[in-house]
Amino acid sequence: MQPLNRRTALMLGGAGAIATVTGVAGLLWGPGSGFQSFRGQKLSEPEALRSADGRLQVKLSAAMGQVLIAGRDATALSYNGTLPGPTLFLRPGDQLNVTLENRLMDPTNLHVHGLHVSPQGNSDNVLVSVEPGTSFDYEYFLPADHPPGVYWYHPHHHGRVADQLFGGLYGAIIIQDPQSVPVTRERVLVISDISLTAGGSIAAVAATEKMMGREGALVLVNGQLKPALAARPAERERWRIVNAAHRN
Ligand SMILES: [Cu+2]
Numbered sequence: 001m002q003p004l005n006r007r008t009a010l011m012l013g014g015a016g017a018i019a020t021v022t023g024v025a026g027l028l029w030g031p032g033s034g035f036q037s038f039r040g041q042k043l044s045e046p047e048a049l050r051s052a053d054g055r056l057q058v059k060l061s062a063a064m065g066q067v068l069i070a071g072r073d074a075t076a077l078s079y080n081g082t083l084p085g086p087t088l089f090l091r092p093g094d095q096l097n098v099t100l101e102n103r104l105m106d107p108t109n110l111h112v113h114g115l116h117v118s119p120q121g122n123s124d125n126v127l128v129s130v131e132p133g134t135s136f137d138y139e140y141f142l143p144a145d146h147p148p149g150v151y152w153y154h155p156h157h158h159g160r161v162a163d164q165l166f167g168g169l170y171g172a173i174i175i176q177d178p179q180s181v182p183v184t185r186e187r188v189l190v191i192s193d194i195s196l197t198a199g200g201s202i203a204a205v206a207a208t209e210k211m212m213g214r215e216g217a218l219v220l221v222n223g224q225l226k227p228a229l230a231a232r233p234a235e236r237e238r239w240r241i242v243n244a245a246h247r248n
Pocket residue numbers: 111113154
């Protein structure tokens with residue numbers, strides 16, 4: 001095994017410079033609040049859950065709690081305690097079963113963004129409301145000719161989408177190619193933004209931001225700030241990029 005050539009290490013930037021923000025909640029986590037030391041850490045990827053024999057059964061537990069963001073313990077929303085939630089790897093023709101457990105204080109639900117599946121019943125039905133303390137069993141049937149590609153999941157409960165999405169509830173869905181592209185490795189990169197108070201909780205949102213669209217002070221890749229990744233010369237990578245930085 002050759003050693004990694006550090007000069008080929010790539011720095012992954014966010015969607016631009018991270019602004020220092022003086023928000024409604026006072027001091028926010030930003031470049032000046034002790035974050036420098038957490039930049040450039042080795043890229044981590046969300047847990048991978050893969051279908052087998054045409055089926056994937058997962059449990060997603062939505063909760064407010066301690067979660068690692070930008071290398072520090074923060075208090076935010078997450079699926080299964082990580083930000084982003086696990087990546088679901090599927091193939092065309094698969095059956096996906098998701099038990100969504102709601103451990104939040106508010107109703108929620110689940111939307112599988114972009115998947116070509118039924119919008120009714122216990123499939124991708126955004127009218128489903130999963131009340132706090134209850135769970136719901138979703139069932140999705142992917143057609144045999146489902147387009148391969150990058151999709152994602154997040155809550156779609158009317159009136160609560162922005163708060164729950166911005167708070168940390170999202171994850172990637174990859175529909176794999178029947179004939180895959182030859183690469184050295186694939187990576188899943190989920191880009192998102194979030195604003196946290198100095199104490200590490202989700203910052204309050206001003207009414208204007210709610211109307212005009214909010215933009216987080218921290219731009220994250222897989223929950224990290226400018227993570228570093230390295231590749232050897234002549235290696236070929238395929239990056240699966242989800243933009244979960246909704247402006248809503
Ligand atoms: Cu969506």
